[in-house]
Each structure stands twice: as structure tokens, then as C-alpha cells.
Amino acid sequence: MLNEETLKAILLALARRSDDDVERAISESAVLDQAERARLRTALDSAADPAGMARALGDAVREATGLDFLANECYRAAFYLGDGLPALRSDPLFGFFSSKRTGRVLDKWVHYFPIYTEHFSRFRGRPVRILEIGVYRGGSLDMWRWFFGPDAILVGADIDERAREVSAPDHLVEIGDQTDPEFLRSLAERHGPFDIVIDDGGHTMEQQIVTAETLFPLIADGGVLLTEDCHTSYWDSYQGGVGRAGTFIEWCKAKIDAVNGYHHDTTVDRVWTDTVDSIAFYDSVVVVKKQQRFAPFAEQVGHAEFLLLPRFSAQHVIELTARRDAAVAQRDDLLRQREEDRRSAEAREAQLESDLAAARADTDTLRRLPGASAAAGVIRRISARRRTD
């Protein structure tokens, strides 16, 4: 049966691009029987280049033996022999990871790096609060510190005391069980609200679901919950299986209905409807982004009156302007009228004054004439007329 040594010889021969060495490794291996040799040759013949051959070999190994660690080596070779490496060369976290040759152990699925980079880059260099559940030997905390920078507040949580002991002395590691909502809430109270929660803990269904249910509502607006190794939802040993009730992936699928909760009348948890911006599914990783949502609405554009609000506003403006203009015109009319009244009153007054002056002059003249009493009668008449006006 295929073992590590024979597989290594085949993969090295593939890396050297030597068909002869590949054939020699297969034909001279003492652990392979004829059927296995034939299966490996068929797999290798199905691809045209070393990367494709390594991948095909991995598929055949998985199918025949179920030995994932051997298949893992094939896929690893396919990645480095093919386009995988150039594609990830500019990824900062993959750069950190692949150049790490000393220090604390860091064990990652390589395709996680671009996922981290996609969802975490916007937080880089900022004073964000990050919680990682599952510290192990502290290797990933080292990586997050390097990535997020000195201003990030980084908290690790693990059920194992050793995680605290072996982590870098300046890393804060809390000890507790992620299936205990009280423990999770206390982390959020003491160190949150977190902008990022990474669940890389025990990966059981209960652990992942309790963590998501408890911590997502407590994450800061704009933050993310990233749950790793969700392939356990498909593993029998974790009570997983395709479509099996109770798995984390099934729980996530149900949340899709909550995200669309505005569009059906089935009961959903409003926390998820109102605050989940998106749920992104990757191989083994789910990223839930939190964002307070406005109620969804449709709008039509492409013509002048596409917004109801401005249309109403425009009507109001026209009406208010008309009312104001009418009021101003009314006021001006009154002012003008008052001015006219004042002027005509003054004119009348002046006229009376001149009449009076003329009358006085007449009176003086009359007084000097014989029959002055007749003049007095004239003065009385004029005075009476003035009072009447």
C-alpha cells in the first residue's frame, strides 16, 4: 500500500520533471501492488503538467486509501509546482507564514490567507479589538500582531492553560470554554466590543454555534466573525454530514433566511436580519460581516422625478414661497396706504393752516374796518370748519 516514502519519491521526480524517475519510483516501490501501480499511472496520465499530475495523484490517493495526509502532500506539491504560489506571492499573511522558519508553531490551511487578507485588511494599522478563540501555542497571535500592528488590542482565548504559558509574554490570553456563553460575554465586556472575532477553537458544532450566537450580537458595527475549519460540519466524527441537522454549516444556511427576513413573513431573529450585512462562504471558512442595515427599498431612476422626497419638497417650496410673497405684497400695500394717508393728512393740515392764515389776515383787515363784528363771525366759521376736518 502506498506509503509516505514512495509518494515522496514520486513527487520529487515530478518536481524534477523526470518521467523516468517517476516511473522508476512506481515500478521499484516494494509497497505497491499491480493494481495500485496501475491506478497511480492512470492518474498521472490524466494530466499534462507536473502540477496537474500531483493533483490527480492526490485525488486518486484519497479515493483509494482515504489517507488525507498523503493526499495533502500531493495537493501541496501541486500548489508549489503550479500557479498557486505565484497567485499568493503578494499576500502579506502568506508571506509572513511562508517565511516563518522559527518560533511558535503555526498550522494553517493555505487557502485561508487570501480570505483573511480580504476581510481583515481594512482593519490593519488601526486600534481595533480582536479576539481569537483557539490559541494553541500562540503562533497565530504572533501573526495577527505582525499583521494588525502595535495599536490593535489582541485577546486570545483557549480552554488549555498551556496556551497562556507558551504564548508571547505580551499576549493577553484568557482561559475558558467557548461553549460557555458567560465566559464569552465576559470577554466582550472586559475587552470588547470586538471588531474581529476569529473562531479557531475546538471546531465542534456546539462550540461554533454557541460562539457565533453569543458573540455576533456583541461585535462592533462594521466588524466580522470568521469561523475556521467549518469542514467539521461534514465530518462524521464531529456529528457532521451533508445537510445534517445541527451542524454549523446548516446553522449558517438558516441565517441566510434571516438575512432575507424583510422579504418573507416566517419568524426570524431580527438581530440577524437587521445587522448581518453579508455571509461569505469559502471552503472551510464562513465570514459574517456585521453592519446595521437600513430597511431595504427599491427606487426607480432615469427620469426627472425619480425621488419622492424632492418632489414633495418642491411642492412645499412653491406653496410656501407663494404664501410668503402674498404676505409681503399685503404688507407693502398696507405700508404704501399708510404713507399715502399720512401724506394726504399732511397736505390737508397744510391747506387748513394756509386757510387759517388767510382767514387771520382777513380778520385783521376786517378788524380795522368799520363793522368788525362781521369779521368775528367769519373767524368762527373758519374755526368750526377746521374742527370738522
Ligand SMILES: C[S@@+](CC[C@H](N)C(=O)[O-])C[C@H]1O[C@@H](n2cnc3c(N)ncnc32)[C@H](O)[C@@H]1O
Ligand atoms: C486549532 S488550535 C488553534 C490554533 C491557533 N489558532 C493557530 O493558528 O496557531 C485549537 C485550539 O482550540 C482550543 N480549544 C479546544 N476546545 C476549546 C474550547 N471549548 N474553548 C476554547 N478553546 C478550545 C484548543 O485548546 C487549541 O489550543
